[in-house]
Amino acid sequence: MSAYATSLERRLEALEAASGGDSGCDRCSGTLxxxxxxxxxxxxxxxxxxEDMPEEEFHERRAExxxxxxxxxxxxxxxPVIKVGGRRSA
Numbered sequence: 542m543s544a545y546a547t548s549l550e551r552r553l554e555a556l557e558a559a560s561g562g563d564s565g566c567d568r569c570s571g572t573l574x575x576x577x578x579x580x581x582x583x584x585x586x587x588x589x590x591x592e593d594m595p596e597e598e599f600h601e602r603r604a605e606x607x608x609x610x611x612x613x614x615x616x617x618x619x620x621p622v623i624k625v626g627g628r629r630s631a
Contacts, residue, residue: 552623569608569615575599579624 557572564570571590577583587599605615 549623556621556623565608565613566611568610569613573599573602573620 553572553574573594574586574588576585576587578585584596584599587594587596589602603617607614
């Protein structure tokens with residue numbers, strides 16, 4: 542396992558523990574993990590609650606302002622983000 546994966550896993554566990562019960566239903570409560578290129582915005586993968594999520598579903602959920610099941614307000618711009626460095630040119 543790489544140092545980045547270990548660091549990311551620790552950060553993700555801390556984020557999940559800190560976010561606790563934030564009053565949403567099963568559809569809108571949980572951790573969305575997106576692996577993307579910060580510069581280009583290209584999405585490499587997305588998962589919701591540990592399950593792979595197709596890119597189309599990610600974009601649909603990202604565009605929602607309210608959960609379609611419970612009505613909870615969703616604001617992706619207020620979601621916590623973990624950034625991990627990538628390759629560095631020599």
